[in-house]
Amino acid sequence: MKSYTRMLTFIIILGAATSLIFVGMEFWTTPLIEANAAIELRSTILDANGEAYTTATVNEVFMAKIETVVQNDLTLYVHRASGSVSYEFSGSGVWGPIIGIITLERDLETIRHLRVLQQEETPGLGGVVADPSYLAGYFGARMVPQLDFAVPGTDRLPNQVDRITGATRTSNSFRTILNNSYLSYLEFMQEVGD
Amino acid sequence: MKLVRLRYTRWFNILRDGISHKNPIAVAVLGICSALAVTNRVENAIAMGLGVTFVLMASSATVSLLRSFIPSKLRMVTYMVIISTYVITVQMFLAAYFPVISRALGAYVGLIITNCIVMGRAEAFAVRNNPRYSMLDGLASGLGYTLVLIVVGAVRELLAVGTLLNAQVMPDSFTTWTVMALAPGGFFIVGLFIWGIRELIHYHEAA
Numbered sequence: 592m593k594s595y596t597r598m599l600t601f602i603i604i605l606g607a608a609t610s611l612i613f614v615g616m617e618f619w620t621t622p623l624i625e626a627n628a629a630i631e632l633r634s635t636i637l638d639a640n641g642e643a644y645t646t647a648t649v650n651e652v653f654m655a656k657i658e659t660v661v662q663n664d665l666t667l668y669v670h671r672a673s674g675s676v677s678y679e680f681s682g683s684g685v686w687g688p689i690i691g692i693i694t695l696e697r698d699l700e701t702i703r704h705l706r707v708l709q710q711e712e713t714p715g716l717g718g719v720v721a722d723p724s725y726l727a728g729y730f731g732a733r734m735v736p737q738l739d740f741a742v743p744g745t746d747r748l749p750n751q752v753d754r755i756t757g758a759t760r761t762s763n764s765f766r767t768i769l770n771n772s773y774l775s776y777l778e779f780m781q782e783v784g785d
Numbered sequence: 786m787k788l789v790r791l792r793y794t795r796w797f798n799i800l801r802d803g804i805s806h807k808n809p810i811a812v813a814v815l816g817i818c819s820a821l822a823v824t825n826r827v828e829n830a831i832a833m834g835l836g837v838t839f840v841l842m843a844s845s846a847t848v849s850l851l852r853s854f855i856p857s858k859l860r861m862v863t864y865m866v867i868i869s870t871y872v873i874t875v876q877m878f879l880a881a882y883f884p885v886i887s888r889a890l891g892a893y894v895g896l897i898i899t900n901c902i903v904m905g906r907a908e909a910f911a912v913r914n915n916p917r918y919s920m921l922d923g924l925a926s927g928l929g930y931t932l933v934l935i936v937v938g939a940v941r942e943l944l945a946v947g948t949l950l951n952a953q954v955m956p957d958s959f960t961t962w963t964v965m966a967l968a969p970g971g972f973f974i975v976g977l978f979i980w981g982i983r984e985l986i987h988y989h990e991a992a
Binding site: 594597598601602605606609612613616617619620623624627631714 | 854855856858859863866867870873874877878880881882884891892
């Protein structure tokens with residue numbers, strides 16, 4: 592009996608001590624991690640619009656070149672000079688959320704730039720979804736009537752892009768995420784565009 | 786004379802065992818999974834090696850400090866909790882201060898938790914030795930692991946992309962060996978390396 596009490600006490604103390612460490616680390620690192628994420632988002636949007644910046648000036652340049660418009664839960668980043676529009680998309684992939692930034696041309700239909708910032712797809716297969724050289728194939732594709740995959744043996748239409756070989760489910764989820772987020776932002780973008 | 790005496794001190798033996806005579810990868814054949822996965826680039830190998838060395842030292846020291854309190858039935862669970870605590874701490878620290886490295890290593894930092902070397906040293910050494918020697922043992926095993934990772938990583942990076950630490954080494958006419966970037970290349974090089982180091986220290990398993 593005594594040994595069981597001892598074990599229980601040990602488990603409780605160990606659990607409390609480690610939890611305390613985690614809470615402390617969380618408090619300490621969360622603001623830094625959030626700041627890193629914000630910088631990453633801003634530098635991605637600046638990259639998409641071809642603006643030059645350094646890690647020290649990213650916030651300054653972003654404020655000067657990009658206008659942030661917020662409505663309800665939606666946030667649009669409008670490039671003042673060219674009128675191209677960026678927004679963050681997110682949705683479920685195969686193993687976890689896929690989050691990224693898409694930038695559309697002024698016509699609100701043509702993809703100008705696309706980056707995936709966070710994903711948990713199978714490394715080497717679905718993980719290709721975050722590969723910039725894969726995403727480069729989306730540049731210039733059109734979101735209307737809706738983004739789709741090219742059919743082998745037929746001519747590629749303006750709204751068609753390549754699938755990821757060996758990752759059918761990731762490809763399908765990614766297409767769905769892009770199309771759904773486009774629809775949910777469309778009305779807001781048209782309002783801002785006018 | 787001093788050098789000769791050095792060979793008989795305890796800390797020298799612990800260091801030598803960790804790095805060569807009981808090298809965690811070549812002799813104990815532990816931690817092979819990560820050795821195959823992250824050795825396609827030297828920089829990944831270095832970062833992974835440093836991470837494992839830190840976690841090994843910290844967890845060995847902690848286990849050793851707590852060794853008279855840990856109920857023997859709960860040994861394994863306690864090791865796991867201590868190791869995970871350190872690994873998650875390292876992961877948060879990297880994400881906060883070195884976002885680029887943290888991104889490049891991806892899931893592998895979290896996988897240090899399942900690296901058998903850390904658990905193996907806790908059970909084989911730290912639980913019955915004092916914190917000072919346990920930490921040294923952790924350092925020695927960590928260095929032994931890092932050494933193998935860097936050598937294997939250097940060979941694979943050189944043959945697979947013709948670079949070392951991202952600097953071009955091979956002439957442009959060099960045909961890269963794609964197989965070296967893939968898992969089989971890791972098996973070949975790790976296998977050859979284990980053979981080499983075992984010949985060097987005259988370690989032969991009884992048939």
